Amino acid sequence: MNRKMVTIDGNEAAAYIAHKTNEICAIYPITPSSNMGEHADAFSAQGRRNIWGTIPTVEAMQSEGGAAGAVHGALQTGALTTTFTASQGLLLMIPNMYKIAGELTATVFHVSARSLAAQALSIFGDHSDVMATRATGWAMLSANSVQEVMDMALIAQSSTLQTRIPFIHFFDGFRTSHEVLKIEQLNDDDIKGMIDDEWVIAHRKRGMNPNDPVLRGTAQNPDVYFQGRETVNPFYEATPEIVQKTMDRFARIAGRSYHLFDYYGAEDAERVIVIMGSGAEAVEETVDHMLAAGERVGLVKIRLFRPFSIKHFINALPASVKKIAVLDRTKEPGGAGEPMYQDVITAFAEAKSEAYYQFDEMPLIVGGRYGLSSKEFTPAMIKGIYDELIKDKPKNHFTIGIRDDVSFTSLDFDPEYHTSKPGNFRGLFYGLGSDGTVGANKNSIKIIGEGTDNYAQGYFVYDSKKSGSTTTSHLRFGKEKIRATYLIDKASFIACHQYELLDQFDILSNAEEGATFLLTSHLNKDEIWGALPRHYQKQIVDKKIKFYVIDAVTVAKETGMGSRINTIMQTCFFAISGIFPKDEAIAKIKEAIKKTYGNKGDVVVEKNYNAVDQSVSNLFQVDVPNTLNGSDVRRLIVPEAAPDFVQQVTAEIIAGRGDALPVSAMPIDGTWPTATTQWEKRNIALEVPVWEPDICIQCNKCALVCPHAAIRPKITTPDAFDNAPETIKHIGAKGREWEADSQYILQVAVEDCTGCNLCVEACPARDKTNLSRKAINMADQRPLRDSERINWDFFTDLPEVDRGNVKAGSVKGSQLLQPLFEFSGACVGCGETPYVKLASQLFGDRMVIANATGCSSIYGGNLPTTPWAKNNAGRGPTWNNSLFEDNA
């Protein structure tokens, strides 16, 4: 049977094998592993069968603890069973994992390795979670790339059935779990070739059955527990050899050869890096580059981390090795060193007296930390580590990739060191989470990966805002296998899918000479040049960038796509990138649209088709003049009035320069100031509400439903408007509770509004002469921005209403109270935040909040800014995100 080339991500690769080789999947969602469960569920819903011809049962449980319990039960009754998890979810499985291992039960857990919540939660990738399970007695097998995920998932499944040791098969969260890569898909014959039926039957036979009753899980006492614990030793001793044999069998079937420890590099290498996970790919690429420059370097990729075979490890190294850097993607505060470093030291200490030990002198071994929470790990950093090893006394317990100005652990490196080769396509696409850029790019990769003989890789960077979040897509195509497990910093193609992002990021800073730049703009090809900031103009001229422009927003509007400009920009990309002939590209995009949106109905598909056709005729190349006439004024990231911490730390994170912040800039214990969203003027709304005082009945319903506290009423004295800005509006207050002449004002924070329209929908007051005109109506944000910014500042300076005078228990009264939850990153039109805001208005000055992990903990506590705010007396809600599972 031929093997298919597929363009999929690590999660899908793992789910594919897991679904083929199991009967039961007990699942629970946790980022970044959820997609594995979703794939398994969808495969079963589609009626896909495993290699034994049955459709696996997929059961969602109430927690990871529950999933692990269900797995244990299913295994104990003899079913081939698996689960997928990460981070705290894996930790919740630990109690069951001890039991599963203690009972010598065959299973594989597929883990997209992720940071643990410590000073803060992080959804991103490192090995903190899997390292926390290394005492459970499970075998641990690492996959470093999407192809390896598919391969190792199968090797793990085959090995566990032979060894009776349960396996964690893990790969780096996001970097591998969400990287889309063109890989070879194993077929059913391959998989069957790796699993003997007799192993499966033996596994079932060990399952409990009342026809042959046994008892497992006794309570043992001091007399025998210890001895009972030692019975398993032969199984652990046998495992490394069995896994190696399984890898050899795999090599015969699939042609890809793996070892427990794979050495790569010079035969006479003196400096070696030992590493596990996706970082190994980048090291391999760097080693190639350094070998070409005549350096004697190498690397050891640890694949089977548990059981750790000292003999195999020592034998993997060339005898010439003088210095070793062991890189851990985790942190064990207070330990003698991180786990892999300690294992390597132990390995040398133990192997010294063994016959297989081949070193005259024990190499110098240092340990280092890298890549926590998906921190970039680049060839430049790797070169920095190899360079450090040249020194007589290289730094031990170092960090790489950050600036540690507190305990001075960090190594310096030259950021200009690159390994990328010319000729390969490297594209960066800047967009918003809501505009579909990522979805379109995933389609593009599939189109190119599956439609050409190019290798293809896609990786997607998100911030965690739920509305107006920015995304950066990193796409690589080329004839050679792609090992770049890091972001693109020299791009041959750059697309900006949101005009506003020009201000926020220096989008062309990563453009290489002769790159192509595609921009969507409300300005046409003749107007755009003068509107560009000068530093953009300069880069376009200096780097000889080919510049294209399209008004995708208008095309989207006219073709009924609403705010989704993804298909339009994707079409432009294909039209100018030249990867396919234009007509062929368009046909392929349409095919992809059918596949992606087919289940949403024909209308959606047709709309997308139309958008594709309109895109091409609205795309123009800009004649680049040599004159630099753009403005040199850069927008302030936060207003000058912002506090020092916001200026120095928050603003840097907002500007996308958080990576450069040193350790000393960080709060030591995860404590951050509240009330900082007010400084992040996001300007993400295309349209904002405009108030018509003459129609308004002052019911305040608009303020109640606003998810972002961006429309607010106040009651004030008439003299408060003595020095008011020109365009401010106010009107006599309705209601007997107010003194005569009191004024009512309804003000919109147009820079914070997300344009969701809920307020306009909620407004019950209409103009009797024109029923389509309400007391608030949406209008373009851009022309209002400057005047309304001034009005908003004036409004916030107006005194808050005296709480004693307000009927807080009414809709109208409650909305006169200051919201102490404002401008969160929640979705446009969020249904949750109006309730949260209401609570903050009613009780905010005395609230203590425990927030379970979920949307509310993310829009409530996701950096850079925090929406929980303070009143003028400095009081306000104080907040902590407990864990998901025990918030109450």
Added chain:
Amino acid sequence: MGYRLTIDKHREHAIELMELLQDEIGSELVTAITSASQANEPEIFEQRARVKEMTDIVERLDTPLARQLLSVADNLVKKSVWIMGGDGWAYDIGFGGLDHVIASGKDVNILVLDTEVYSNTGGQKSKATPLGAVAKFAAAGKPSPKKDLGMIAMSYKNVYVASVAMGSNDGQTVRAFMEAEAYPGPSIIIAYSQCIAHGIDMTKGMNQQKLAVESAYWTLYRYNPLLAAAGKNPLLLDSKPPKTHVREYAMNEARFTILKRINPKMSDHYLEESDLAAKEKYDYYAKLAALSYDKA
């Protein structure tokens, strides 16, 4: 829960310390502080002033006891303890803890932002997901109905329970928040929250809330144990009798219409069953709300 324990413990300890320092502080002020009911905002503001007066005195003492008292004195002013989370937490993974806390009788407020799926991880089904809705982990439509969390909470009798949907009845929402916070025991508010995972036009979110209540898909009620103590029925049904089929609500949401396309027969079956269950639930709640609590 931990917050409540600290606040209660530190309040208790602050009172003990004030009593030891009674001569310096003045017994009148100590009594005023310890006996303040702090039942509403003006009373809380008065208590803040009293505590400030007391701490001003104590600050001047500069003794070990005084320093101890200053470190816990903030807890003499009422604080509002809130536990917030979504339905994935409240119905599933955190339910054991939530159940324990509402059973404890402690004065905490729980806000359940019920989007009927795990929104943060991308929309996987929870036990709050309704019958027949397509979600991740329920690609073929969820075959079991939503759990009635409010009914479980009400079974404790001493828990304030409210089910709200501000797009349907905003006044009821505000009243529920006020009552929940004022109730001197555990309170839980289950708040209908539209979500992008529902596959709706988000500008119409509040309208969906309205349709949800009109069809009895969602029920508005408040259960206040203080009413039972006063001899009245604790359950106030705030929803009006249903006037539309659940279909009117569901067919605006992709989570239901997807199934209509991929499996129309199942979709119809689920919608009929949902409608029947919604009406039955409304009737049941109406009967409960009509029960006599007259002790005579």
